[in-house]
Amino acid sequence: GAGVSQTPSNKVTEKGKYVELRCDPISGHTALYWYRQSLGQGPEFLIYFQGTGAADDSGLPNDRFFAVRPEGSVSTLKIQRTERGDSAVYLCASSLSQGGNTEAFFGQGTRLTVV
Amino acid sequence: DQQVKQNSPSLSVQEGRISILNCDYTNSMFDYFLWYKKYPAEGPTFLISISSIKDKNEDGRFTVFLNKSAKHLSLHIVPSQPGDSAVYFCAASAKGRDDKIIFGKGTRLHILP
Incomplete structure (x- = not known):
């Protein structure tokens, strides 16, 4: 596809369950970002990948959150033992950036609701 | 600790007039600044950016001004149009260091008919 794709668009889960959120970046973009947006x-x-490696994961709130990008393209954000406070829109973005001045392009987000 | 601050949660402007959205930052290592626009149920879309080596960048109706000494930037939209009603996010990064983009909380712009 032409843009950043995130699946699912909506996810409702019970407290304590495990969830995975997927991001398909723009083809050829080496940088991939995960963000969380609350109301x-x-x-x-949350976390930033350059290629396969997490260049900066300082935004992950705790060890229940983990993200991978094994082949340098698709990324999965994983949340264990979900809590109601994890409810938010999770946004993924990608860019060509490797130190140059380029903008990040966002997906439409995954709205996670923990009940 | 908010490194990028948008102190006005909302702004209302008459159609046809100029909209000015403001942003302040605290991290002197930031050298690249961006504005994003967001409609409900969509991801943010890139609007305009400016490098710290410049003090102004213009793209059609949108102009971004950067005042490095004041650690302040602003987005001017003129003339404002109904489709400009959205939430605008200011963002910044330290491109020569870690590339991560830090966002402000956003300003909701209402264009009044």
Whole structure:
């Protein structure tokens, strides 16, 4: 596809369950970002990949959150033992950036609701 | 600690007038600044950016001004149109360092008929 694709678009899960959120970046984009946006807030940085490796995971709130990008393309954000406070829109973005001034392109997000 | 601050949660502007959205930042290592626009149920879309080596960048109705000494940037939209009603996010990154993009909380712009 032409843009960043995130699946599912909506996910409702019970407290304590495990969820996986998927991001398909724009083909050829080496940088991939995950953000979380709560109501009335801006996107909150979670983790950033350059290729297959996590260049910066300082935004992951705790060890229940983990993300992978094994082949340098698709990424999966994994949340264990979900809590109601994890409910938010999870946004993925990708860019060509390797230190140059290029913008990140966002997907439409996955709305996660933990009940 | 908010590194990128948008102190106005909302702004209302008459159609045809100029909209000015403001943003302040605290991290002096930021050298690249971006504005994104977001409609409900969609991801943010890139609008315009500016490098720290410039103090102005213009693209059609949109102009971004950067004042490095004040650590302040602004987005001007003129003339404002109904389709400009959206949430606008200011963002910044330290391109020479870690590339991660830090966002402000956003300003909701209402264009009044």
